[in-house]
Amino acid sequence: MAKKDQQKPGWKSIPEGGLIIEPGNADDYKTGGWRTYRPMIDQEICINCHICWIYCPDSSIISKDEEIKGYDYDHCKGCGICANECPVDAITMLEEGNLSEK
Amino acid sequence: MSKVDLKEIAKQEEELTGGHRLCSGCGASIIVRQVMRATEDPVVVGIATGCLEVSTTIYPYTAWKGSFIHNAFENVAATISGAESAFRSLKRQGKLEGDTKFLAIGGDGGTYDIGFQSLSGALERGHDMVYLCYDNGAYMNTGIQRSSATPRNASTSTSPDGEVIPGKQQFKKELTDIVAAHNIPYVAQASPHNFRDLIKKARKAFEVEGPAFLNVLAQCPRGWRHPEGEGLDILRAATDTCFWPLFEVENGEWKLNYIPREKAPITDWLKPQGRFKHLFKDKNKYLIDEIQEHVDQRWETLLHRTGEK
Numbered sequence: 379m380a381k382k383d384q385q386k387p388g389w390k391s392i393p394e395g396g397l398i399i400e401p402g403n404a405d406d407y408k409t410g411g412w413r414t415y416r417p418m419i420d421q422e423i424c425i426n427c428h429i430c431w432i433y434c435p436d437s438s439i440i441s442k443d444e445e446i447k448g449y450d451y452d453h454c455k456g457c458g459i460c461a462n463e464c465p466v467d468a469i470t471m472l473e474e475g476n477l478s479e480k
Numbered sequence: 481m482s483k484v485d486l487k488e489i490a491k492q493e494e495e496l497t498g499g500h501r502l503c504s505g506c507g508a509s510i511i512v513r514q515v516m517r518a519t520e521d522p523v524v525v526g527i528a529t530g531c532l533e534v535s536t537t538i539y540p541y542t543a544w545k546g547s548f549i550h551n552a553f554e555n556v557a558a559t560i561s562g563a564e565s566a567f568r569s570l571k572r573q574g575k576l577e578g579d580t581k582f583l584a585i586g587g588d589g590g591t592y593d594i595g596f597q598s599l600s601g602a603l604e605r606g607h608d609m610v611y612l613c614y615d616n617g618a619y620m621n622t623g624i625q626r627s628s629a630t631p632r633n634a635s636t637s638t639s640p641d642g643e644v645i646p647g648k649q650q651f652k653k654e655l656t657d658i659v660a661a662h663n664i665p666y667v668a669q670a671s672p673h674n675f676r677d678l679i680k681k682a683r684k685a686f687e688v689e690g691p692a693f694l695n696v697l698a699q700c701p702r703g704w705r706h707p708e709g710e711g712l713d714i715l716r717a718a719t720d721t722c723f724w725p726l727f728e729v730e731n732g733e734w735k736l737n738y739i740p741r742e743k744a745p746i747t748d749w750l751k752p753q754g755r756f757k758h759l760f761k762d763k764n765k766y767l768i769d770e771i772q773e774h775v776d777q778r779w780e781t782l783l784h785r786t787g788e789k
Contacts (some may be wrong), residue, residue: 387540398539403540412504426487435502435505452499459709459712471704474786
């Protein structure tokens with residue numbers, strides 16, 4: 379799934395002490411495949427209160443210029459905390475299986 | 481202390497990326513994301529063995545944008561106090577500039593139990609660091625074994641509910657009180673559902689000179705056995721039932737940060753969690769009364785200690 383797993387560096391190319399020298403490279407690892415339910419946000423109802431953003435365990439809600447711009451579906455695990463906490467019910471959880479059929 | 485403006489703090493850079501392998505709906509990463517927003521200085525992070533440590537740094541990946549130091553179960557407070565001392569020395573020698581914060585993180589296993597002596601030592605020596613404990617009430621990482629933070633009568637894999645014994649036999653250890661007894665500048669107990677409270681507390685913790693300690697309740701969908709999306713509702717119930725009071729101790733002064741208008745019955749906290757399911761059988765009903773009595777006593781003690789009563 380992830381690029382790095384396929385490359386499998388040899389012992390000579392691993393940094394001394396097994397250090398990871400690229401900060402935040404877990405970004406390359408996609409956990410979106412874990413998801414059973416996909417959160418969908420209705421931008422017309424959304425009031426940009428950022429409640430979903432502060433509660434997201436996977437840093438997967440995109441905030442830009444004080445607005446919620448949607449989801450990072452590569453990393454969202456579909457826990458549904460955002461949909462549960464949204465004060466205006468702008469977020470619905472849809473089953474992934476049904477979505478891919480369409 | 482300025483207000484917590486979500487739109488404002490959303491402009492800060494994300495310190496914990498997605499792609500970590502914590503379970504869906506985990507409370508630990510919510511806490512980390514909130515706490516890391518409390519400072520703009522670079523933070524050196526060390527984590528004791530636990531869910532958060534193993535899941536955010538699976539080789540060759542790291543979810544951390546800043547410096548991160550691996551630790552064994554028992555020594556995160558020692559590691560971070562060493563890093564802090566080295567930083568102070570280098571700064572004195574003129575080899576380093578600027579401000580850096582030091583944050584040690586442990587789960588309840590790495591804080592209440594195994595890491596306790598290194599924590600106590602670091603607090604006594606007075607290092608300028610913050611210790612953050614995310615308390616999900618068992619060794620969730622290795623398969624839900626009981627710890628001294630597990631609440632009474634919770635069913636875990638080493639204190640299972642059975643014919644003879646209804647889950648864990650002992651009450652939870654009051655670690656926040658024990659840490660407060662070290663007379664350090666700042667100690668607080670918080671919960672991520674009340675993010676304003678938690679971020680304000682984290683700001684204070686980073687700002688004070690000397691050690692600060694935050695004890696934060698974290699939901700665990702696997703260990704607590706509840707639907708992933710409902711974790712924060714359960715944390716809300718924990719504060720409304722006074723099972724997990726939100727308070728702080730600033731230079732020896734105790735202060736309650738949240739007093740529910742009407743104290744909810746403890747069943748509000750027990751009922752949504754599968755680990756307490758057996759308590760609702762007829763033969764175990766008396767246990768709920770015992771837990772309620774314990775929570776009431778603790779709440780009364782806190783009210784007196786904080787001068788609310």
